[in-house]
Amino acid sequence: MTQNTNETNKSLDYSAIRDKERAAMKKQQIRTVILGIIGIVGFLVLWTLVVELELIDNRLIVSPLQVVQEIIVKFYDTNPDGALLPEHIAESLKIALSGFALAVIVGIPLGLLMGWYKNFDRFLRPLFEIIRPIPPISWIPIMIVLLGIGVTSKMVIIFFSAFVPALINSYTGIKLTNQVFINVGKTCGASNWTIFRKVGIPSAMPMIFAGIKVSLGNSWSTLVAAEMLAAVRGLGYLIMMGRTYARVDVIMAGMVVIGVIGIALTGLLELLEKKVIKWKV
Amino acid sequence: MRKIISLLLVLVLALGLAACGGTSEPSDSAAPSGSTAPEGDEGGTTPEVEMMDLKISGHPAPHSLPNEVAMEKGFFEENGLNVSNTYYISGLSQQEAAPSGTWECGICGIPPTINGALNYGVEIIGFSIYDDAPQYLFVREDSPIYQAGAGNVEGYPDLYGTADTWRGATILAPRGTTAHVLILATLDALGLTEADVNIVHMEVPAAAQAFAAGEGDVMAQWSTFTYDALEDGYMPVSTAAAVGLSLPSPILATSEAIAEKPEAVQRYLDTVVYSMQWINDEANRDELNDIYYNLCIDEGVAISEGAVDWSMEIHHIPTVEELQAMLEVDPETGMNGFEQQVDTVMSFMIRAGVYEESQRQAVLDAINLDFLEETLANYTAE
Structure with a gap:
């Protein structure tokens, strides 16, 4: 009876601690959001002040409000670049996401195999090291x-920029697999392939996701370069046209849209990460 | 014996230097009558001229040759200028560099100049070698545009194709450049607009590469790339001449330079106009070709001697008389020749939606011909 009472008290203690931890976590999350919002608002206020007080030549920078106005205008006006903003966004998403997807599909398995199988690594590493530093x-x-x-x-140009972090992170992730887990697998009679699938890959998942996030960022940052090749629309093209015609508002509108899409995609990726590696996050 | 050899060597060296010095001076025939050619003994610096520093700019292209010739031949020094020159890869980057004071005077194509006049405090003080002669639009021989033949559009006997054959064409060209203006003028002649074709924004060398790989229906080429395209057998279907397009290359000065060192700006313009007359002189053709060839090689522009010959042959270099005539105001338009030509290009850009009508006057206001009037007055006086 006494033992039962003790167990109940213990479980009550644990649930109280858990509740406390949850409350603390929630508090921290709220603080993170508030600080983030303050950071953004502060930046926007600073930006507006710089423009309003003409600390930088107004021909070289426009206010956040003018950027928002230009974003709205680009929904119905094709000038000066010849396309509407949704068309630019659709084109860029198509290019950036297809290059990114290809990089992830090729880079992650290749990195995992190179990290796990030494001969595979010896075979592909010199080639990869040659390709890696090429801009x-x-x-x-x-x-x-x-x-x-x-x-x-x-x-393909986007693929080259996104492929490197996807491969390196999966390679490093699987290389860092705890030897104890590998030995347990071996002791239980699991084959190398089984240990690779059941121990190595799950262990590498956090690093793989970190690599995916870097790859996604690289995909967007290479967009302008990729659209330099030739383009009729796209956010990189929009920025280039803004530069050609010295339209700072167009340039900054393109930059802001890329930034916002980047945040949205990173957010989606984080949600996916939480789902896939629940045990870790 | 050693002394005799040393004396002989000194004598040979002195003679050699004298000979070199003789050839580097502008020939008498090069100095146009009434020119403001640098004064002094054999064109040397007059002792009383105080040297002034000036940062100049341009591109490794024919329109910037007056700068290069003046540097090579020492015309700037003779006119009391110590110049430091920067060649930019494009007119766009040249204009963007203006507010930082990287350059004070220079030469550039007309579309980036419009941009500079509107946004970067750049003023037009004259016209250099025209850019229109090597502006071509090319197709492949089996293109319906070429197959339709020339002279289908009234008033444009050298323009190939019809509105129907051009409609829907994919044109590889850099937007916001003289090539873009040629496309707009061609479409205008055909009764079409930009919405009727598909302009793929590409730099000229990349467009040539893509066109060779089978991409696009039409490609725009300029400068010596046009010569290469002709050599490759592509068919020109529209040129600046075919659509009556004039593309002057403005001589520029920043507002800051005009306000702070007008004397240096004046000397620069005097020298550039003199340099243009030197370029115009047939007697200097071989030397000019060498200067242009070396400029391209030094700046990493792939070029053949054939392309240099062709390029120097076709470009239009305004004479002093032409510059003087352009100062006359047309009573019908109320504009002088400089304003009219800039206004024509601006009209195409406005119709294409690149600029707004409200910006037209600001560009025309950036034309400052006070310096040119003074330069040309010297020619008239003499």
Whole structure:
């Protein structure tokens, strides 16, 4: 009886601690959000002040309000670049996401296999090390000749920028697999392939997701370079046209839209990460 | 014996230097009558001229040759200028560099100049070598545009194709450049607009590469790339001449330079106009070709001697008389020749939605011909 009472008290203690922890976590989350909002608002106020007080030449920078106005205008006015903002966004999403997807599909399995199988690593690593430092933009002339000026060539340029972090992170992730888990698998008679699938890959998941996030960022940052190849629309193209016609509002509108899409996609990725590696997050 | 050899060597060296010095001076025939050619003994610096520093700019292209010739031949020094020159890869980056004071005077194509006049405090003080002669639109021989033949549009006997054959064409060209203006003028002649074709924004060398790989229906080329395209057998279907398009290359000065060192700006313009007359002189053709060839090689522009010959042959270099005539105001339009030509290009850009009508006057206001009037007055006086 006494023992039962003790157990009940213990479980009550645990649930109280858990509740406390949850409350603390929630508090921290709220603080994070509030601080984030303060950071953004503070930046916008500072930006507005710089423009209003003309601390920087107004020909070189416009206020946040003017950027928002230009974003709205680009929903119904094709000038000066010849397309509407939704068309630019759709084109860029198509290019950036297809290049990113290709990088993830190729980079992650390759990184995992290179990290797990030594001969595979010895075979592919020299080639990868040669490709790795080549700037994605330098592929442009070759891509024009090989793949033309359509979506495929731009997708491949984005692939080169997103592929490297996807591969490196999966490679490092699986290399860091705890040897104890591998030994347990071996002791239980599991094959190398089974240990690779059941121990190595799950253990590498947090690093893989970190790599995916970097790849996604790289995909968007290479967009302008990819659209330099040839374009009729796209956010990178919009920024280039803004530069060509010295329309700072157009340039900044393109930049802000890329930033917002980047945040949205990273958010989606984090949600996916929480679902896939619940045990870790 | 050693002394005799040393004396002989000194003598040979002195003779050699004298000979070199003789050839580097502008020939008498090069100095146009009434020019403001640098004064002094054999064109040397007059002792009383105080040297002034000036940062100049341009591109490794024919329109910037007056700068290069003046540097190579020492015309700037003779006119009392110590210049430091920067060649930009494009007119766009040149204009963007203006507010930072990286350059004070220069030469550039007309579309980026409009941009600079509107946004970066750049003023037009004259016109250099025209950009229109090597502006071509090319197709492949089997293109319906070429197959339709020339002269289908009234008033444009050298323009190939019809509105129907051009409609829907994919054109590889850099937007916001002289090539873009040529496309707009061609479409205008055909009764079409930009919405009727598909302009793929590409730099000229990349467009040539893509076109060779089978991409696009039409490609725009300029400068010596046009010569290469002709050599490759592509068919020109529209040129600036075919659509009556004039593309002057403005001589520029920043508002800051005009306000702070007008004397240096004046000397710069005097020298550039003199340099243009030197370029115009057939007697200097071989030397000019060498200067242009070396400029391209030094700046990493792939070029053949054939392309240099062709390029120097076709470009229009305004003479002093032409510049003087352009100062006359047309009573019908109320504009002088400089304003009219800038206004024509601006009209195409406005119709294409690149600029707004309200910006037209600001561009025309950036034309400052006070310096040119003074330069040309010297020619008239003499």
